[in-house]
Amino acid sequence: MEWLGLLNYAVFMAIFIGIYAILALGLNIQWGLTGLFNAGIAGFFAVGAYTSAILTGPAVEGRLGGFELPVAVGWIGAMVMAGLIAWPIGKITLRFRSDYLAVATIGVAEIIRLVAKSEDWLTNSARGLNNLPRPFGDLDYLFSQLAYLGLVLFCLALVYLLVEHQFRSPWGRMMRAIRDNETAAASLGKDIAFRRLQAFLFGACLMGLGGALLAHFNRSITPEGIDPMITTFLIWIMLILGGSGNNRGAILGAAVVWIIWSMTEFATDQLPTEMAIQAKYIRAFLIGLMLQLVLRFRPEGLLPEDPTRAGRKTGGGGS
Amino acid sequence: MLVLTGLTKDFGGFRAVDHCSFDVAEGSVTGLIGPNGAGKTTLFNLIAGALWPDAGRVEFLGEDISRLPPHKRFARGMVRTFQIPHEFFRLTVLENLMVACDQQDGEHLWANWLTAARVQRREAEVRARAEDTLAFLGLSHLAQERAGNLSGGQKKLLELGRTMMTEAKLVLLDEPAAGVNRTLLREVEEKIQNLNQERGFTFLLVEHDMAFVEKLCDPVICMAEGRVLIEGDFETVRRDHQVLEAYLGERTA
Numbered sequence: 319m320e321w322l323g324l325l326n327y328a329v330f331m332a333i334f335i336g337i338y339a340i341l342a343l344g345l346n347i348q349w350g351l352t353g354l355f356n357a358g359i360a361g362f363f364a365v366g367a368y369t370s371a372i373l374t375g376p377a378v379e380g381r382l383g384g385f386e387l388p389v390a391v392g393w394i395g396a397m398v399m400a401g402l403i404a405w406p407i408g409k410i411t412l413r414f415r416s417d418y419l420a421v422a423t424i425g426v427a428e429i430i431r432l433v434a435k436s437e438d439w440l441t442n443s444a445r446g447l448n449n450l451p452r453p454f455g456d457l458d459y460l461f462s463q464l465a466y467l468g469l470v471l472f473c474l475a476l477v478y479l480l481v482e483h484q485f486r487s488p489w490g491r492m493m494r495a496i497r498d499n500e501t502a503a504a505s506l507g508k509d510i511a512f513r514r515l516q517a518f519l520f521g522a523c524l525m526g527l528g529g530a531l532l533a534h535f536n537r538s539i540t541p542e543g544i545d546p547m548i549t550t551f552l553i554w555i556m557l558i559l560g561g562s563g564n565n566r567g568a569i570l571g572a573a574v575v576w577i578i579w580s581m582t583e584f585a586t587d588q589l590p591t592e593m594a595i596q597a598k599y600i601r602a603f604l605i606g607l608m609l610q611l612v613l614r615f616r617p618e619g620l621l622p623e624d625p626t627r628a629g630r631k632t633g634g635g636g637s
Numbered sequence: 638m639l640v641l642t643g644l645t646k647d648f649g650g651f652r653a654v655d656h657c658s659f660d661v662a663e664g665s666v667t668g669l670i671g672p673n674g675a676g677k678t679t680l681f682n683l684i685a686g687a688l689w690p691d692a693g694r695v696e697f698l699g700e701d702i703s704r705l706p707p708h709k710r711f712a713r714g715m716v717r718t719f720q721i722p723h724e725f726f727r728l729t730v731l732e733n734l735m736v737a738c739d740q741q742d743g744e745h746l747w748a749n750w751l752t753a754a755r756v757q758r759r760e761a762e763v764r765a766r767a768e769d770t771l772a773f774l775g776l777s778h779l780a781q782e783r784a785g786n787l788s789g790g791q792k793k794l795l796e797l798g799r800t801m802m803t804e805a806k807l808v809l810l811d812e813p814a815a816g817v818n819r820t821l822l823r824e825v826e827e828k829i830q831n832l833n834q835e836r837g838f839t840f841l842l843v844e845h846d847m848a849f850v851e852k853l854c855d856p857v858i859c860m861a862e863g864r865v866l867i868e869g870d871f872e873t874v875r876r877d878h879q880v881l882e883a884y885l886g887e888r889t890a
Contacts, residue, residue, distance in 0.1 A: 483750075488735075488743030488760060495725040495736045502723035505685060506737050506799065507711035508744075516746055563727075625729045625783065 322460075329463045331580055336470035337531045339572035341549070342556045343481050343565060344524030350562035350623065351490060352517035353497035354412070355420040359525055360549040361427030364434055365403050366396035366526025367533035367544065371447040372440075374534075382440050389453050393530045400526025401519045403430075408518040413511045419518075427546060435541040446540025450533060470531055474569070477524060482565050484520075493517055494563075494625075547602075552579065555605060559612050561619025570620055579605065638663040638839055639684065639807060643693035646679055653679040655863035656693065661807070666833050666840040668854025670847075670874070672884050676863040677843045678720055681811055684841070685717045686710045697807070711739075714806035718799070718813065720843070722792035726785030730776055730795060733784045734767035737799035763802075770798045773828065775821070790816040797825065801832065808832075810842035814849045826852055859883065 341359060348354040370392035377384025387395075403426075411422045434441045441447065454465035484490050496503040496510055504510050533539040552575060560571020582604055586597035612619065639661040646654040654676045661667045669677050682688040684695055686707035694703045702710055725733050741763065742748045743756040771777045774794045779787065784795060793816050800808045813829075814822055826849065832838040844850050850857060850871065857874045859866045861883035867874055874880055 484746070487749040488741045488756065488763075489746055489749060491728065491732055491736050492741075492744045494728055495733075498725040498727050499723045501687060501707075502719065502725065503736075504707040505687070505711060505717050505719075505723075506803070507708045507739055509708045520746075623727065625727060625732060 326460060326463065329460070329467050331576065333463070333467050333470050333535060334580075335573045335576045336467070336474045337528050337535070338553060338556060338576055339474055339569045340477050340531070341525055341528040341553045342560065342568040342572045343477055344521040344528065345553055345557050346521075346562060346565060346568045347481060347484075347517050347524070348521035349557065350564070350568070351485060351493045351497065352514055353416065354514060354518055354521075355416045356423050356518070356521065357420045357550060358423030358425075358427030358546075359553050360544050360546040361423065361430040362400045362404060362522045362525035363529035363532075363549045364427075364430050364539075364544040365400045366529030367539040368434060368441055368447065368529075369399040369526070370396040370530035371450050371533050371539050375447055375450050378442075380439065381442060383447075386451075389451055389534060392534070393527060396526040396530035397523040398526075400529070401523045404519050404522035405515070408515045412514040412518060427550065431541060431544055431546070434544065441541075444541055446538055446543070447533075448538040450537045450539070452534050452537050455537070466535055470535075473527065473531065477527070478565060478569065481524075485565060552576075552605070555609050557619075559609060559619055561621040561623065563623030564619070564621045567619050567621035567623075574620070575605065575608075578608065638698060639841065640696040641680075641684070641693070642696070644680065644683055644690050644695065645692040646676075646683055646688060647691050652863055654683065654690075657860070657863070657865050658693075659858055659865055659868055661839060661841050663806075663839055664833070664837065666829065666842070666853050666855065668850045668857040668871075669841060669843045669860065670845070670850060670857060671860035671866075674862075675860040675883070677860055678811060679863075680860070681717065681809055681843060685715065685809055711803075711805075714804070715809070716800045716803045716805040716807075717809035718793075718796040718811055720811040720815070722789065722796055724784040724787065724792045724795055726783065728784055729781050730784050730787065731764070731767055731771065731780040733795055734770055734798050734802050735763050737802040738763045738766065739803055766802065770801050773801075774798050775824075788816075790818060790821070793817050794821070794825075797828075801828075805838065807839045807841065810840060810844075812843055812845065814844055814846040822846075822849065829853060 341363065345356065345359060348356045372383035373385050373387045373395045374389050374392035375383055376386060407422055407426055411418045436443055452466065453469055454462050457465060492508055493513060496508055496513055500510055532543070536543065556571035556575045557568050559575060560569070561567025579601065582601040586594050586601065589597055642658050644654055644657040645652065657680060671677055679688065683690050686705055690703055694701050696702065697713060697715060702713065725736065728736065742752060742759060748756055771780055776791060776794065784792070787795065793813065797813055813825060817825060829840060830853065833840060842854065855870050856868055857871050858868045859874050859880045866879045866883060867877050
């Protein structure tokens with residue numbers, strides 16, 4: 319039965335990789351394509367997770383929600399809501415230099431986390447929202463996991479095609495131009511503030527989707543589940559390590575980083591208890607070390623941005 | 638076409654542009670000269686919208702545009718280049734030109750899905766035009782190179798190429814000759830004349846290369862210390878004693 323355990327673990331890990339890859343693609347639109355420094359991925363992730371939970375979850379006395387809507391509605395709602403939250407933040411900060419956006423997004427993510435932690439009527443505080451419906455949740459364990467993996471991979475494929483098409487379109491070219499030189503792009507008629515807002519909302523919607531996917535996978539969402547260590551910091555590392563500006567790089571980065579992250583947990587769990595607790599910090603150190611090595615030897619990531627590839631697609635035959 | 642009235646810009650206590658007034662006539666190639674620090678580039682930034690004036694106004698085609706952001710001035714038919722090259726360094730050379738083309742439906746988020754065929758057709762046109770422009774600039778062999786890898790002079794040419802991709806009526810060139818080699822410079826002169834006469838572009842250009850200015854520009858405007866000293870044809874300006882003083886210092890005898 320050893321192989322069955324391994325298979326279960328591999329499927330479990332693949333589901334996480336798929337979800338984090340969607341988040342990394344969202345960040346790639348914001349940072350890789352447009353140069354927006356979003357340091358509050360966890361916030362949009364949380365908005366998506368809680369929105370979908372409220373829309374689809376069971377009714378509880380004295381709490382908002384319990385609409386028991388279909389899961390698909392919850393996921394769309396998650397994307398819309400993440401976009402709605404992103405809109406005022408972007409509207410206010412995107413006209414300024416990128417540092418303002420970073421500070422604002424950290425702040426907003428922290429506010430969202432505190433709201434999730436303390437508002438009974440909305441998020442059930444620290445206990446979180448539980449008993450969420452899960453598509454194919456009635457099947458046997460392994461089949462249920464496999465079916466959910468299929469669903470996640472389907473979403474990831476859709477998101478990848480959508481994002482990749484936008485990257486290669488004239489829209490993507492314009493966004494890269496804005497990223498590389500804002501002054502020159504403005505002098506060539508590009509409306510910087512509006513275009514950045516588009517990219518920011520686009521990315522935030524995908525982060526919301528990622529949150530919803532994870533909430534329904536776990537059948538619950540708690541404030542613990544929106545730890546910025548993973549849903550902001552680790553996503554950044556995935557993108558930078560994989561290759562910012564390259565969508566396949568973002569997906570590869572998600573896989574590599576999550577495999578290392580999970581495997582090291584596996585390894586540290588083998589240690590005696592008192593050491594295992596301390597060894598937890600080694601995991602963060604290993605990820606940091608790996609990032610350092612990649613930045614030193616492959617500063618543009620494992621799969622760097624390749625402008626000529628985008629050029630070939632749109633008109634056939636570069637020289 | 639372009640009318641500046643009492644244009645003034647202060648940086649802290651320093652007045653970079655001081656009540657500048659002049660017109661740029663439609664169809665002209667107007668030269669703007671003056672010693673370093675005369676306020677030419679600041680004036681350019683005021684005209685193009687990178688800076689807003691503290692006093693005075695900029696009128697373009699009969700409209701006051703003093704408070705319009707740069708992208709709206711572009712939409713009204715004004716395009717500029719920069720003294721220090723502002724290439725899109727991670728885009729290819731070809732993409733640098735393609736992105737400058739106006740009226741691209743594909744720059745709308747939804748059009749890439751809803752009217753994909755039209756976007757593709759336009760994209761092919763834009764690409765063909767960019768390739769022609771590159772051929773003219775002699776940069777065809779670098780089409781797929783990242784723009785950030787070009788030399789200084791090549792970046793200058795690329796910026797000139799970007800203006801050629803637009804349907805602009807007024808082109809502002811900030812030192813187009815700087816860093817461009819002599820042989821190529823003759824071609825740049827010819828291209829500017831050609832764009833001026835055949836496509837009806839109006840030019841306002843800042844330049845230190847006097848041979849270049851003499852050949853191309855009429856009228857010539859000379860600035861010093863933020864003010865307009867004199868406006869006239871090249872000979873008149875060259876013989877003016879204020880201009881000599883501005884460049885060489887006052888005679889102390």
